[in-house]
Amino acid sequence: MIGWLLVTLGVAFGSAIIPLINVEVFLLGLVASRPDLHWLALGAAVAVGQIAGKLLYFLAARGSIKLPKFLHDRLHRERPPSPRRDRWRARTKRIRGWLDALRERCHRHPHWMAGTYGVSAxxxxxxxxxxxxxxxxxxxxxxxxxxxxxxxxxVRFSLLAASPTLFTGVFHF
Known part of the structure; x- marks a missing residue:
């Protein structure tokens, strides 16, 4: 059981870093094949792995950790004008405006950001x-x-881990 919890923690950490890894699919597959694993323990393992991975993004955005040079240079280099990039900017202008407004609101109201972050979690x-x-x-x-x-x-991943047993009618507390 401990081994599967550690594997789940690792997959959750990887999914937090690399968005192409889907921890939800992994978790549902694990619960379907191993019904002896407790849904609360699985939810906790995924939560810890996810937050450990997202903590890196949080700290980088905060400026507490520095990005590797190749990433920093790639993000901040000057690019020549391109019609393709101009079309993309025109298409995403409204979304960028919404995100800028959201960012400004979060600066003015820190508790609002905590609520938004909690709901998003x-x-x-x-x-x-x-x-x-x-x-x-x-x-x-x-x-x-x-x-x-x-x-x-x-909460999110415990409910997800419990969902297969909810549908089969065999719920373990």
Whole structure:
């Protein structure tokens, strides 16, 4: 059992760093094949792994850790004008404006950011990765980031881990 919890923690950490890894699918597959694993323990393992991974994004956005040189140079280099990039900017102008307004509101109202981040941790909307970065940009307290994130992710993934047994009618407390 401990081995599967550690594997789950590792997959959750990887999914927090690399968005192409889907921890939800992994968790549902694990619960379907190993019904002896407790849903609360699985939810906790995923929550810890996810928050550990998102903590890196949070700290980088906050400026507490530095990006590797090749990433920093790639993000901040001057690019020549391109019609393709201009079309993309025109298409995403409204979204960028919304994100800028959201960022400004979060700077003015830190408690509002904590609520948005907490809801995102449970529901996934707005995207959890984006709110993790935004929390770092608005300099949310680390304790708030960890508490709201762990609680929200634990609820989300515990419910997800319990869902197959809910549908089969065999629920273990």
């Amino acid at each position: 449970v529901v996934g909307l707005p995207p959890f990765m984006a709110t993790s970065v935004l929390a770092g940009l608005v300099r949310m307290r680390l304790a708030t980031f960890l508490t709201a994130g762990l609680a929200g992710r634990w």
